[in-house]
Amino acid sequence: MERSGDQEVKPRRYTFARADLPARIRSFPFVRLTAIWEAFRVATASLRANKLRTLLTLIGIVVGVTAVIAVVTIIQGLDKTVAQTFSSQGSTVFTISKSPQIIKSREDFVKFNHRKDVTHEDAQAIRRLCTSCWRVGVAANALDTVKYADQKAENVRIRGIDPLSMFDVDGVTIDAGRIWSEAEGAAGREICVVGPDILKNLFSDSPPDRVIGQELRIAGRPYLIIGVLEPLGTILGFSRDNVVYIPYSTYQKEYGARRSLVVFIQVPEAEQLEAAEDQVRTIMRNRRGHTQDDPNDEGFALETQDVFLNLYGAATSNIKLVTVGVAGVSLIVGGIVVMNIMLVSVTERTKEIGIRKAIGARRKDILTQFLIESVTVTAIGGAIGVGTGFGLAYLISALIGFPLLISILSAVLGVGVSSVVGIISGLWPAWRAAKLDPIEALRAE
Amino acid sequence: MSSNATIVSPTENVIQATTHVNGHDPRALISMRNIWKTYQMGTESVHALHGVSFDIPRGEYIAIIGPSGSGKSTLMNLIGCLDTPSQGEYWLNAKNVSEMDDDELARIRNQEVGFVFQTFNLLARATALHNVELPLIYGGVGASQRHDMAKKALTAVDLSERMMHKPNELSGGQRQRVAIARALVNHPSILLADEPTGALDSHTSMEIMDLFERLHSEGNTIIVVTHEHDIAARAHRVISIRDGLIEKDERIK
Numbered sequence: 297m298e299r300s301g302d303q304e305v306k307p308r309r310y311t312f313a314r315a316d317l318p319a320r321i322r323s324f325p326f327v328r329l330t331a332i333w334e335a336f337r338v339a340t341a342s343l344r345a346n347k348l349r350t351l352l353t354l355i356g357i358v359v360g361v362t363a364v365i366a367v368v369t370i371i372q373g374l375d376k377t378v379a380q381t382f383s384s385q386g387s388t389v390f391t392i393s394k395s396p397q398i399i400k401s402r403e404d405f406v407k408f409n410h411r412k413d414v415t416h417e418d419a420q421a422i423r424r425l426c427t428s429c430w431r432v433g434v435a436a437n438a439l440d441t442v443k444y445a446d447q448k449a450e451n452v453r454i455r456g457i458d459p460l461s462m463f464d465v466d467g468v469t470i471d472a473g474r475i476w477s478e479a480e481g482a483a484g485r486e487i488c489v490v491g492p493d494i495l496k497n498l499f500s501d502s503p504p505d506r507v508i509g510q511e512l513r514i515a516g517r518p519y520l521i522i523g524v525l526e527p528l529g530t531i532l533g534f535s536r537d538n539v540v541y542i543p544y545s546t547y548q549k550e551y552g553a554r555r556s557l558v559v560f561i562q563v564p565e566a567e568q569l570e571a572a573e574d575q576v577r578t579i580m581r582n583r584r585g586h587t588q589d590d591p592n593d594e595g596f597a598l599e600t601q602d603v604f605l606n607l608y609g610a611a612t613s614n615i616k617l618v619t620v621g622v623a624g625v626s627l628i629v630g631g632i633v634v635m636n637i638m639l640v641s642v643t644e645r646t647k648e649i650g651i652r653k654a655i656g657a658r659r660k661d662i663l664t665q666f667l668i669e670s671v672t673v674t675a676i677g678g679a680i681g682v683g684t685g686f687g688l689a690y691l692i693s694a695l696i697g698f699p700l701l702i703s704i705l706s707a708v709l710g711v712g713v714s715s716v717v718g719i720i721s722g723l724w725p726a727w728r729a730a731k732l733d734p735i736e737a738l739r740a741e
Numbered sequence: 742m743s744s745n746a747t748i749v750s751p752t753e754n755v756i757q758a759t760t761h762v763n764g765h766d767p768r769a770l771i772s773m774r775n776i777w778k779t780y781q782m783g784t785e786s787v788h789a790l791h792g793v794s795f796d797i798p799r800g801e802y803i804a805i806i807g808p809s810g811s812g813k814s815t816l817m818n819l820i821g822c823l824d825t826p827s828q829g830e831y832w833l834n835a836k837n838v839s840e841m842d843d844d845e846l847a848r849i850r851n852q853e854v855g856f857v858f859q860t861f862n863l864l865a866r867a868t869a870l871h872n873v874e875l876p877l878i879y880g881g882v883g884a885s886q887r888h889d890m891a892k893k894a895l896t897a898v899d900l901s902e903r904m905m906h907k908p909n910e911l912s913g914g915q916r917q918r919v920a921i922a923r924a925l926v927n928h929p930s931i932l933l934a935d936e937p938t939g940a941l942d943s944h945t946s947m948e949i950m951d952l953f954e955r956l957h958s959e960g961n962t963i964i965v966v967t968h969e970h971d972i973a974a975r976a977h978r979v980i981s982i983r984d985g986l987i988e989k990d991e992r993i994k
Contacts, residue, residue, distance in 0.1 A: 334879075342866075647862075651864060654821075654823065655875055655876045655879065655923065656847050656848065656879040656927075658843070658847040659843060660844070731843075734823050735818055735824060738823075
């Protein structure tokens, strides 16, 4: 009774009898790579078949990714410029001053004002006692008017330094002429080394060697130009070359000894920075300890160049966020385009979905198929967008004069984020396709 | 075809045994017990099937015939596991299909049912070979084995020369043969054909029906749903449906 037809008949050639079936087909594997590969194949075939639709979808994503990549790349270039500029003094330099460069509140301002001035003696004590320190120097700045003949420049930074190694600490080099000698410096001679902006503003861009030997008037007093510095360039639109270096003893004569100084300390290697900071902190605490009004205040500020970078970071982080956000909106628009196109695609292919379901595609298979289709198109769009984004950033960088920073991370991120956009915007259309009723889907068209 | 005579005798015995009304017959390939299908049309309930029961043993060639609106299509959808009954039990190859969810039904359709449609329902952009491979893809068969099986299936329906053609490069009869190869490539329990000759001329129709006869002689269980009496007459047993009920269930060969 149990004997059934397929056992009865001797097949004359290949037949569809169940007995011919390899055993492993009866088991239904959970991981079905073949189905995923099929989904990918179908996806690419469908993208090829609907070229105009694919192109429109691509444009949507490409524009979004281009905007984001360009903005991010330019921001990175800007950051790099700023970091390079501030670290021209190097991460091996720190300073001791009366008050920090950035004062956050009025109370702090009052507190810092009550501190004792940082003096030449403090610098000497550090030079004598700090074994980890390499170069110790002092510098003081004033803004003043500088004149040559009938030419005049206001708000020029007059920087008094001692000793000569402060030129190295500041990271400036001589382009023409010379720096002063130790003896000249100690004698408080009226000699100066000028930044390139002085040539531009007062000497109608004469070549540096023509300026050597000319007489400059600072605050009405004549100074002999003995050297010209190499340009440092601008940072965020501010020139760093609008400066006149004079010996510190000369500076004291002109601007008085009672102003607070900044002590610059340089270590040979960045690794020694912490040890030197600790030593200097101890030295300064000892020197300030007895004379403090407020026992909770150290009485001095120890700062590395990081403060500038931190300030820059704090000042620009919101701007960056908003810019990237605005660029991101176009990516969201791209995502909506993809969703739209995918919905059209699902509607157009209802019949196909019905056929696939009838012959055994599960919800998961259909879902995967459409998700892969949308991810494929957005990933390709992302890759193109990364290329055009870098291209756009290159153009803009070339115009502004930034270094172009092509980061692999942002390339990977660009493709990754657009793929995520593909998943998100493909999810709903794919789910609609997956839960189609096979009977109704087969009736379509 | 002349070779059929040997098959009929054992199945006849099975039919005589399927008189249990309660519970399914474990020997039957298909066992339908008191199947109801009710559709909600607004506030009204429409009964497409009013308690249908029958058994189909393995290896049978059966036609289900009825005019449009008789519940014939509903019955076909239920047999093909595209839908589940509102009430009643459907056992297919010893599995209770009536309580399965979407994905379980998809698995049953993949493993147990081979569909042949009136309008072929091939994927237009895919080659004949790929169309035939499709059930194997969803069945998780590896590429080389899949190719092999699909080629054999196409050869068995005499389409070995047309494997790389797309459906629009094939005649109606050839397309239907691709569909038959696709239906049978996974070695299902049943071949379920819905008006398989409805879109074909009479000569091609005869060819397809001859092919069905051959497949039956090779041991396949074939169910043809049709409204044409001469197509139904090729089967060995005919179930007539009218108004959601079995009107007649007769053995004709």
